Amino acid sequence: MIAYHLHNVTAEGLVSSKLARILTDAGMAVTAVTSDRNWLEGEVVQPAEGPLAGITIHRVAPQVERLPRWWRRLAAGAGRGLLRDKLAAVPALVYGCSPEERAWVTPAVERTVELWETGGFDLLHSRLNPPAGHLAALAACRRLGDVPWCAYFSDPWPPHRYPPPYRSTIGPLQRRRLDALLDRILARADALIFPAAALRDHLLAGRRRRWRAKTTVAPHLRNVWQEPRPLPGGDRLNLRHAGFLMKERRLEPLFDAIRRLRRQRPELAAALRLELAGRYPGSARPAPPADLETCVAFHPFRRLEETWEWLMGAHVLLLVEADMERGIFFPSKLAEYLGAARPILALSPARGVAAELLAGGGGLVAPPADAAAIAAALERLLEAWRKGRLDAFLPTAEQVRAVSPAPVAARYRAAFAAAVAGRRGD
Numbered sequence: 001m002i003a004y005h006l007h008n009v010t011a012e013g014l015v016s017s018k019l020a021r022i023l024t025d026a027g028m029a030v031t032a033v034t035s036d037r038n039w040l041e042g043e044v045v046q047p048a049e050g051p052l053a054g055i056t057i058h059r060v061a062p063q064v065e066r067l068p069r070w071w072r073r074l075a076a077g078a079g080r081g082l083l084r085d086k087l088a089a090v091p092a093l094v095y096g097c098s099p100e101e102r103a104w105v106t107p108a109v110e111r112t113v114e115l116w117e118t119g120g121f122d123l124l125h126s127r128l129n130p131p132a133g134h135l136a137a138l139a140a141c142r143r144l145g146d147v148p149w150c151a152y153f154s155d156p157w158p159p160h161r162y163p164p165p166y167r168s169t170i171g172p173l174q175r176r177r178l179d180a181l182l183d184r185i186l187a188r189a190d191a192l193i194f195p196a197a198a199l200r201d202h203l204l205a206g207r208r209r210r211w212r213a214k215t216t217v218a219p220h221l222r223n224v225w226q227e228p229r230p231l232p233g234g235d236r237l238n239l240r241h242a243g244f245l246m247k248e249r250r251l252e253p254l255f256d257a258i259r260r261l262r263r264q265r266p267e268l269a270a271a272l273r274l275e276l277a278g279r280y281p282g283s284a285r286p287a288p289p290a291d292l293e294t295c296v297a298f299h300p301f302r303r304l305e306e307t308w309e310w311l312m313g314a315h316v317l318l319l320v321e322a323d324m325e326r327g328i329f330f331p332s333k334l335a336e337y338l339g340a341a342r343p344i345l346a347l348s349p350a351r352g353v354a355a356e357l358l359a360g361g362g363g364l365v366a367p368p369a370d371a372a373a374i375a376a377a378l379e380r381l382l383e384a385w386r387k388g389r390l391d392a393f394l395p396t397a398e399q400v401r402a403v404s405p406a407p408v409a410a411r412y413r414a415a416f417a418a419a420v421a422g423r424r425g426d
Contacts, residue, residue, distance in 0.1 A: 002108060002136050003127040004101070006034040007052060009279065009301055011244060011332045012129050012154060013038065017051060018221045022405040023412060024054045031121065033111050033136075035104055036061040039303075051225050051304075058111050062103035096181045101132040108136040109143070116144055123416050124149045128157055134185050141188055148423040150415055151189040155329065156203050158182060163202065163324050165248050186211045191419035193218050193412070196330035196353045214422065218411035220332045222339020222403045226308045231315055231342070237385045239345065239378075240314035241276040242307050243333045248322035250368065251276075254347065255289055255296070257374035264375070268382040269295075274318075277302055277310060311340050315390060316363070316381055319346040319354060323368040327352020335403040338362060343393035345377055362395035 001020060005013035020030050036059045045057040095102050115121065124147050126137035134151055141149055158178035160168035170178070186192065186208065192215045194200040204212050232238070245251070254274070262269040277299035280286055288296035302310060311317065317337040321327055327349040334354060337344050344363030348354035355365045364380060366373040384390045401407060 001030060001032045001125045001127065002034075002112060002133045002140070003032060004035050004037075004104065004130055004132045005127075006032055006038055006057065007040060008038040012127065014304065015154065015220060015332050016127050018224050019412070020055050021051060021224055022221065022409045025405065026409040026413065028413075030054075031056045031058070031115060033058045033060060033108050033115070035059070035108075058115075060104060060108045060111050062100055063107050064100070064103045066106060067099055067103050095135070096178055097130065097132050097135055101130055101135075105132050105136045105139065108132075109139045112136065112140040113143055116140075116147070122148070123419060125152065125416070126150075127152050128154055131157055131181075135181070138181075138185055138188060146423055148191075148416075148419040149189050150191040150193060150419040151185055152193045153199065153203060154195060154332075156199065161203060163326075163328060165322055165324070183208075189419075190214065190422040191216065191415045193415050195220050195332075196328065198326065198328040198353050199330065202328045214418065216411055216415035216418070218408055218415070219403050220330055220335035221405065221408055222335050222400065223308060224405055226305065228339065228341035229312050231390060232313055234315075236271050236273045237316065237382055238314045239272065239274045239316045239318050239381075240311060241318035241320060242278055242302075242311060242336075243331075244279045245276070245281065245320065246322075247281045249320045250323070251320065253369050253371045254318075254320070254374055255292055256371035257378060258292060258295065260371055260375040261378055265379055265382075268379060268386070271382060271386070272378065273297075275299060275314075276318075277307065308340075311336075311342070314340075314342055315385055316393075317342045317344050319344060319348060321346070321348045321352075321354065321368055324349050324352065327354055329353060330357075338395045338399050338403050341394060341400075343381065343390060344395070345381065347374060357399065360396060360399070361393070362399050363393050 003016040005016060007013055007017045020032055024030050032055060034057060040057060040059060043059055045059065047053050047055065097105065124137055124140065126133040128134055137149055137151065141147060156162050160170060160175050162168065192211065194215060194217055197217050200212065200215050200217060258269065258272065272295055274296045278301055285298050285300055288298065317340060319331060319334055319337065330353045344358060346354045346358055346363060346365045347368040348365050350367055358365050364377040366377045384392060
């Protein structure tokens, strides 16, 4: 497994760690090549206990000194004017990733080749995000020849493939360069995995439809290390969100919904407590609106085990998506929430992955920009909580099973087998 992020603060680091865990438990021998941006220590780590027990992990540090000197000079000039910013983008145009990511790709490829030469492996599996994992796998395949390769896409890539309201600032030359790299990855990979069919169909549209035949849809995983507890008590309904809030995932409509509820149902609104923990745009923890500071709080990032304990103190878990025409993403936190045995309030497009998944129960969906609809959903949840009927919104056994280890591991195993068979011509 080539994964830039593993066992760190990022969503992809958590997702890759859970995958490595369930594949190991399913009888596979997993060796991971990752960066040094994680909570591990040492160059080669073989935990005997804990969440990554039984997994061999090679931590590869970026070797910036191996980058061309002019690359480093251009990167140092970024943020000092439009012209310097454009010049700093030249390395990304050449190699399809940032200078720092490129400084990691080269030694990651070398480590992968060493692993092949010293013992070999049956399959190479690379992870996005960032694209460095796929770029390292592509380069390794050029050196190793016919090694089977399965590539995973958690999100659209390149960045300009994100749907509105997401916006990319990269220019036309770099778009063409990155699209060409995407085509090389799709053509060389023997199998492709996506967490949702909607994401697959979005990325593999038009002339790229020809690669859909080698795709598998495998959803994200629930927490595989800790088990949920019953709903808590208390005299307030705790609505909690854990994770990264990108600027496109706006909280203003939710704040307006709380204000609306205060005007219409003040006795219900008084029992609501909204808390958010994680990372935020610009890395600065926001302050709650002055008029909502008694019921809204922002918390810093917590480690995995601490986040789980914190989520267990929630009555309802909050998902915030961008206001898209159609939701193509399967947020990794949605799988975590389903496994947490808590009702979910999803601020998600009316058409999309989250809305379809929750149509059979598990919570309520409200359009991300519709304050009136969000207020109505909050009112329903607060009424159910006050009457002791919140369990009517709990995720179903079928929803939880869909994000559990056995079925997800089976889908990965099928994709891996298809990649091996396809490369061998079976």
